[in-house]
Amino acid sequence: MDIDGFWALIERSAVLADAPDDRLEWLTDRLAELPAAEITDFSVRLDELRRRADTHHLWGAAYRICGGLCSDDGFFYFQAWLVGLGREVFERVVRDPDELVEVPAVRRLAGRSSGDWDDDEWPDWEGLDYVADAAYERVTGGPDGLDAVLERDGHDLLLSPEPTDDDFDPRDRAQAVARYPRLAELFPLSPARL
Template identity: 45%
Template sequence: MDVRPDVICSFSDDGFCYFGLWMVELGRDALVRAVADPDTLADAPEVQRLVGRPRENWDDYWPAWESLDYVALEAHGLLTGIHDNCGEAFYEAIAAQQNGESTSREPVGEQCDVRHEDEAVRKLPRLSAAFPLRPLAL
């Protein structure tokens, strides 16, 4: 996936993981569009609510991403009746679905460093306009 959330804000490794979970929470259509063209995230109401707001004030508009990490585990428990604290049954079910196939955790597609304004504008023009890397001149 070539979606780079650092156009919106900087992330730790955990933050990047939570961003992926947030993208899943947006729904299948939004996720499929964003994978095909990451700049379509500019259309997401969840992203539009952040435009023009200082990042330090985003907490009221941004989901508690870490809590999204537990949604699938909780859903599995509700469906199967198996509620283990470590999620062993959940992860075993995932492994069984993968049939021994492993998936790459590396990004695919054209790579760019969106921390550089020229690359960000070229690759993600709408997100770059909404979240400029440097303040706009008045």
């Protein structure tokens, strides 16, 4: 599966299902209709996209949107959520994380406490990490086979964020305004998070 095939599946899932869990079910079912090699390719493509989104610059934007609640796991699931928004949004946001202010799902969160967000509103999509595994198990009949195949083929599994760009303190107001002027305005951090 090439990158175009990957994006076609992700974007089609958004058209055919509204809820994140329904999208995951649809993706798992579609992947399970493919040969095992295509499923491993899907997993590799997801890792490749995560690596492109795995920056302190984007992590700081996620931290701001989530009101300071963006751990390693939170950012890892944020990356999957960003992929779930589709190719055009992903490319725009990876180039400039301040572009997140143009995403309707992000705008709906502005001005609201994260404690008031519904589970489906959180900018995370942890379940995307498991669709290839579930589909691979269906096709091959064996659990944990996908990771073993990926490792055997020399694919370095990405299990958590590992940004390589320059780190910074996302709580530093001056840096946040310089990096994300629109996000900083839309999502000011509460004094408790500074």
